[in-house]
Amino acid sequence: MKIYIDGKYYSEQNAKISVFDHGLLYGDGIFEGIRAYNGRVFKLKEHIDRLFYSAKAILLTIPLTHAEMIRAVVDTCRRNKLRNGYIRLVVTRGVGTLGLNPNKCKRPSVIIIADKIQLYPAEYYERGLEIITVPTVRNLHSALNPAIKSLNYLNNILAKIEANNGGCEEAIMLNAQGFVAECTGDNLFVVKGDRLVTPPLTSGALYGITRGVVIQLAQRAGMSVAETDLTRYDLFNADECFLTGTGAELIPVVKIDGRVIGSGKPGPITKSLVQKYHELTQVSGEPI
Ligand code: PXG
16 A cells, blocks of 8 residues: 655555654644545545534644645555545644644644545444434534634544443534534434434534535435424434435434334335435546
């Protein structure tokens, strides 16, 4: 595997970052997780847009233009002959001193890894996930805005540990008001009647790219889509529930906090959206 670091390619053994990089010392940096399907990078422009928005929010100047970043991602895929897989794009604050001050970091580092990913075992996609709500609440907008895809993922990791301790693969995170925000690495949707509902971005959810695609697919299929605050009660009494994310794609949820959702099996609307999503991934994206 060839890994891109600051314009050069390194073997896995030689792809190294300084221990003085503030990405490591403080989680000071940003990232994106992107998928390639069938020789195309899916929603690349949207991912690069979000990367630049995250950078702006943390006052980090990415040393490449938008177009150069797109070219670097595609080139890394090409060099690795990646046609289907997962791309991790990381921008760190760079090498600095043992002190918080980011002004001591001379130059941000750009890292691109083109590899494989499978987040959940295949059987979960067929049978559906059982998930739980966890005590760790989603970051406050006024503290560390959850829209920033930063290298500081401890909020999500703590929730993931709590899910794992409860025997689950994924956790529902509430916001400080007690409304549903999202999961640790996925956005959440429910189906109620003929409506698809997902928490609004103000709930503390990441501006998920898969979330956006699913909203579009549902609207195109004539469904009404609402972004409204959801409580746990709303989840328990939904007809269907599923999660969306670049890694997980669309994954059905069949039990939440011990309550069976709908029929206890992946529902028809979830299945039809899964199908539409897979069809779209095969035909759209930036050619590698
Ligand atoms: N919420 C959070 C907190 C995320 O980190 C999503 C929602 C879904 O967003 P997208 O844009 O991917 O639809 C994410 C994305 C991993 C991994 O390695 C995590 C994500 C994506 C890809 C891989 O665990 N999280």
